Amino acid sequence: MAESNFIDYVKIYCRSGKGGAGSAHFYRSKVTPLGGPDGGNGGRGGHIIIRGNSQLWTLLHLKYTKHVHSEDGQNGSENRKTGRDGKDVYIDVPLGTVARDSETEEVLFEITKHGEEVILLQGGRGGKGNDFFKTATMQAPRFSQPGEPFLESWTVFELKLLADVGLVGFPNAGKSTLLSVVSAAKPEIADYPFTTLVPNLGVVPYRDDRSFVMADIPGIIEGAHEGRGLGLRFLRHIERNSILLFLIPADSEDALKEYKILLNELKLYNPQLMQKDKIVSVSKCDLIDDAQKKKIATKLKNHHPVFFSSATGIGIPELKDAIWNLMNKSEE
Numbered sequence: 001m002a003e004s005n006f007i008d009y010v011k012i013y014c015r016s017g018k019g020g021a022g023s024a025h026f027y028r029s030k031v032t033p034l035g036g037p038d039g040g041n042g043g044r045g046g047h048i049i050i051r052g053n054s055q056l057w058t059l060l061h062l063k064y065t066k067h068v069h070s071e072d073g074q075n076g077s078e079n080r081k082t083g084r085d086g087k088d089v090y091i092d093v094p095l096g097t098v099a100r101d102s103e104t105e106e107v108l109f110e111i112t113k114h115g116e117e118v119i120l121l122q123g124g125r126g127g128k129g130n131d132f133f134k135t136a137t138m139q140a141p142r143f144s145q146p147g148e149p150f151l152e153s154w155t156v157f158e159l160k161l162l163a164d165v166g167l168v169g170f171p172n173a174g175k176s177t178l179l180s181v182v183s184a185a186k187p188e189i190a191d192y193p194f195t196t197l198v199p200n201l202g203v204v205p206y207r208d209d210r211s212f213v214m215a216d217i218p219g220i221i222e223g224a225h226e227g228r229g230l231g232l233r234f235l236r237h238i239e240r241n242s243i244l245l246f247l248i249p250a251d252s253e254d255a256l257k258e259y260k261i262l263l264n265e266l267k268l269y270n271p272q273l274m275q276k277d278k279i280v281s282v283s284k285c286d287l288i289d290d291a292q293k294k295k296i297a298t299k300l301k302n303h304h305p306v307f308f309s310s311a312t313g314i315g316i317p318e319l320k321d322a323i324w325n326l327m328n329k330s331e332e
Contacts, residue, residue, distance in 0.1 A: 007058050007059045007060045007062070007063050007159075008058060008059060008158065008159040008161075008199075008237075009059070009156070009157070009158055009159070010059045010062045010063060010065075010156070010157050011102055011154060011155070011156050011157075012062065012065060012066060012067070012068055012091075012154070012155055012157065013066060013067045013068070013152070013153075013154050013155075014048045014068045014069075014091075014120060014121055014152065014153055014154075014155055015048070015067075015068070015069045015070070015121070015150050015151070015152040016045055016046060016047055016048050016070050016121040016122060016123045016124065016150045016151045016152070017044075017045025017046035017047075017069075017070040017071045017072040017073060017086035017087075017123040017124065017150055018045045018072045018073065018123070018124045018147055018148065018149050018150040019042050019043070019044055019045045019072075019073045019123065019124035019125045019126040019127060019146075019147025019148040019149075020041075020042025020043040020044075020045075020072065020073035020074045020075040020076060020083035020084075020126045020127065020147045021042045021075045021076065021126075021127045021144065021145070021146045021147050022039060022040070022041050022042050022075075022076045022126065022127035022128045022129035022130070022132070022144035022145045022146075022147075023039030023040050023041075023042075023075065023076040023077050023078065023081075023129045023130065023144055024037070024039050024129070024130045024141075024142060024143055024144040025037070025038055025039040025040075025077065025078040025129070025130070026038065026039075026130075026140070027078070027079075036134065036139065036140065037129075037130040037131050037133075037134050037140060037141055038078055038079055038080050038129075038131050039076055039077075039078065039080070039129030039130040039131050039144050040076030040077055040078070040079070040080045040081040040082045040083065040129045040131065041076045041082045041083065041126050041127065041128050041129050041132065042073055042074070042075050042076045042082075042083045042126030042127045042128075042129075042145075042146075042147045043073030043074045043075075043076075043082060043083035043084045043085040043086065043126045044073050044085045044086065044123050044124070044125055044126050045070065045071070045072050045073045045085075045086045045123030045124040045125075045126075045147070045148070045150055046070030046071040046072070046073075046085070046086030046087050046088045046089060046123045047070060047088045047089070047119050047120075047121065047122055047123045048068060048070055048088075048089050048091065048119070048120045048121040049088055049089065049090050049091070049117050049118070049119050049120065050090075050091050050093055050097075050099060050109075050111060050117070050118050050119075050120050051090050051091065051092050051093070051111075051115070051116070051117045052092075052093065052094075052095050052097075052111040052112070052113055052114050052115060052116040052117075053092040053093065053094065053095075053114065054094075054095055054114040056092060056093065056094035057094055057201065058094065058159065059093065059094070059097070059157055059159055061092075062091070062093075062157065068089055068091065069089070070086055070087065070088060070089040070121075070123060071086030071087040071089075072086050072147075072150070073085055073086045073123065073124070073126050073147055074086075075147075076126070076127070076129040076144070080129070080131050082126070083126060085123075085126075086123055088123070090117075091120075093111055093157060093159075094159055095111060095112055095113065095114065095162050096110075096111070096112065096159055096160045096161055096162040096240045097110070097111045097157055097158065097159050097160075098110050098111075098157070098158045098159075098160060099111075099118075099120065099155055099156070099157055100155070100156040100157075100158060101153065101155065101156075102153075102154040102155060102156045103154070108120070108155070112162070120153075120155060121150075121151040121152070121153065122151060123150070123151075124147050124148030124149050124150055124151075125147065125148045126147050126148075127144060127145030127146045127147045127148075128144060128145040129144050129145075130142065130143060130144045132144075158236065159237075160236050160237055160239050160240040161199050161201065161215050161237040161240055161241070162213075162240045162241075163201060163213045163214060163215035163240065163241045163242075164212040164213045164214065164241070164242050164243060164323075164327055165204075165212060165213070165214045165215065165241060165242070165243045165244075165245050165323055165327075166214075166215045166217055166237070166238050166241030166243070166244055166245065167179065167214065167215065167216050167217055167245050167247060168217065168238065168244050168245065168246050168247065168262055168266070169246060169247035169248065169249075169262065169283075170249075170258065170262070171218075172249070173247040173248065173249050173283060174247055174249060174283035174284055174310055175216045175217070175247055176200070176216050177283075177310040177311075178216075178247070178283065178308075178310045179200060179202045179214055179216045180202075180310075181310045181313070181316065182202070182204045182214065182316065182320070183202025183203055183204045183205075183214060184202065184203070199215055199216060199217050199218065199237050200215070200216040201213060201214070201215050201216075202214050202215075202216070204320065204323075206320055206324055210324070212323065212324065212327060214245075215237065215241060217237050217238055238266065238273060239270060239272075239273065241276070242276070242277065242327065243276065243277045243278070243279060243323060243326055243327060244266075244273070244276050244277070244278045244279070245278075245279045245281060245323065246259055246262055246263075246278060246279065246280045246281065247281055247282075247283045248280065248281070248282050248283070248296075248300075248305070249282070249283050249284050250282050250283065250284045250285045250287050250288045250292070250293075250296065250307075251284060251287055251288070254299075255282065255296050255299050255300055255305075256299045256300055259280060259300065259303070277326050277329075278303075279306065279319075279322055279323065279326060280300055280303040280304070280305045280306070281305060281306045281307070281308060281319060282296055282300075282305050282306070282307045282308070283308060283309070283310065284309060284310075284311075285307040285308060285309045285314060285315060286309035286311055286312045286314060293307060306318055306319050306322050
């Protein structure tokens, strides 16, 4: 996904359709000049419906969609004819999209399955025609119901990427390089902080034609939960990953301290992230000798680190095994 094409936040004005009015018509003909009430009901206004689509990866298609209106219901008419319902409007969104009220910030719902549909705004009900109100004691009602009004709101849609594995690390920890090596994704890679400005997804092939999805999240720095660096803008993408893969570069001054800082940032952002499965890995292990590896392994002994090098391929199979085994631990 190109940087300019990754959109994970849009704000849209939505308005459902109003219901059609019922008719207060009376039947008239040459044979029956004073017929009874025959006014039909009004049609329902169109809904605004949000629908999950697994073929979408971003909210780019909604970037320039600022106003969405559904169709009004038609009025009822003579001969008890019910007005036509207004057409519903469907807004397709990628899986992992959260709808939020723009004023109250209240989360309205989340879309997590393909084909899942949620009515964001219901169309107004159609009014009843005078034929509905006739009774034995009121045989000629001269009134009918108006249709219900439309509903409107400004709604924020936020995308939280759905992936099996989310890469967590400081800028330049080697996340993008790893993703480019184990999948067909081609994220931008360079020797300066914040090369990754948007999340990237890649499908990682495993043994026997199996695979899993890996997400490269822009680098975290200390204070990210307060908005420092790229801050809160991308931390939310970590919430939808099944496994958090922490990358600590082998040339880090203090591997354990770096891991604790990353862990603390996630905890301060959302304490529930601590319940996710975690793997600690040491990237760029080709830059250090065996003695240094042993030193780092001792510091991280409680976390069973996996050493790997994206440049040489060392440890990549073992890293994939660790991820796959953790993903499928519940099936054992």
